[in-house]
Amino acid sequence: MRAFGKRFVPFWRPSSLILLILLALPLYSPGRAKKDTNDRATDRDALRAVLVAQQEAWNRGDVEAFLSGYWRSPDLTFSGTSGISRGWDGVLARYKKNYPDRSAMGQLDFSDLEFRFLGPDAALVLGRWHLKRDKDALGGVFSLVWQRFPEGWRIIHDHTSADIKQISSE
Numbered sequence: 001m002r003a004f005g006k007r008f009v010p011f012w013r014p015s016s017l018i019l020l021i022l023l024a025l026p027l028y029s030p031g032r033a034k035k036d037t038n039d040r041a042t043d044r045d046a047l048r049a050v051l052v053a054q055q056e057a058w059n060r061g062d063v064e065a066f067l068s069g070y071w072r073s074p075d076l077t078f079s080g081t082s083g084i085s086r087g088w089d090g091v092l093a094r095y096k097k098n099y100p101d102r103s104a105m106g107q108l109d110f111s112d113l114e115f116r117f118l119g120p121d122a123a124l125v126l127g128r129w130h131l132k133r134d135k136d137a138l139g140g141v142f143s144l145v146w147q148r149f150p151e152g153w154r155i156i157h158d159h160t161s162a163d164i165k166q167i168s169s170e
Helices: 015-028 030-058 063-069 088-100
Strands: 077-080 082-084 109-119 122-132 136-149 154-164
Touching: 030 063, 030 088, 030 109, 030 122, 030 154, 063 088, 082 088
Parallel strands: 077 154
Antiparallel strands: 077 082, 109 122, 122 136, 136 154
């Protein structure tokens, strides 16, 4: 084949392809994939541990300990039915307003957790929440955006919605 009067030379010569494969080999190996999987299992366990600690804190009526899983920053955001709360102090005020006492807090349970990693230091956790109180039960869904900090994984954004079908009087 001719190209502008010169002999056509294909870009992908066999020697170029072999060089490309040799350069790419260190980037993928079964051992590396296994290490990444193990790292993610460790990260999932760490995220789950924060959620378990939050659930335990909630169930003993300790809102501030519950919030220790959140990024203590003015840039923290919480989106819910009543709008957006900004900053750790704003989210704390929202929780204290909506759950003023132990009876309003009830017993919290998380379920159906799904973990998606968005990079080495970021994750999305989807799940369901259930709250059983003396007078009623309610629940819904949440999506939590997490970031890894030197002190560990923290929630940087929480979007929690109530599921009308789950609200019931008992």
